[in-house]
């Protein structure tokens with residue numbers, strides 16, 4: 791379980807700050823989460839109104855903070871001080887494993903920003919959460935996301951058929967993971 795002082799939860803990369811999200815971020819989140827093109831390959835549907843964003847904060851983001859079962863960072867672009875996306879690690883504590891998920895506003899795609907954020911999240915997972923495995927999957931059609939996972943140092947482990955059912959259909963996904971050698975904890 792994650793029980794770290796607040797100051798350890800904020801991460802910095804050359805262009806980004808990864809930090810906890812609060813109610814004051816709702817408008818920025820809604821700006822990218824309400825774009826159907828951005829959510830075409832996510833498990834969740836686009837936000838129809840700001841109430842969907844409040845639900846997301848209450849039931850997903852703050853639930854992670856409350857339970858200590860991982861971390862969900864808001865991704866802030868340093869230059870504009872704008873919250874432009876999010877990146878999360880969901881823990882399965884008994885197996886010292888986490889699953890990563892992420893989303894970025896469309897106007898920020900293709901600049902290497904999510905690779906920058908996911909590398910920071912992975913480093914946090916290994917060095918601060920003492921994980922042995924961080925995994926992530928993307929639907930086969932999501933070529934950009936697969937590329938982020940490859941560039942973040944994850945290895946492709948295979949295709950899981952009909953792994954998720956969302957948006958009225960089932961999807962095959964590509965599973966990626968990065969692992970730490972077990973014996974570093976001996």
Ligand SMILES: CC(C)(COP(=O)(O)OP(=O)(O)OC[C@H]1O[C@@H](n2cnc3c(N)ncnc32)[C@H](O)[C@@H]1OP(=O)(O)O)[C@@H](O)C(=O)NCCC(=O)NCCS
Nearest residue numbers: 828892893894899900901902903904905928933934935937
């Ligand atoms: C997937 C996503 C996070 C990528 O973020 P990003 O900041 O654009 O990613 P990066 O710039 O770090 O890397 C993207 C890579 O994918 C490549 N790429 C993107 N779309 C592609 C496509 N349709 N075909 C081939 N390559 C593609 C880019 O060229 C880049 O690779 P390169 O650096 O080798 O050129 C972003 O597009 C997004 O938020 N999408 C919507 C939400 C989503 O799909 N989340 C993931 C759910 S699993």
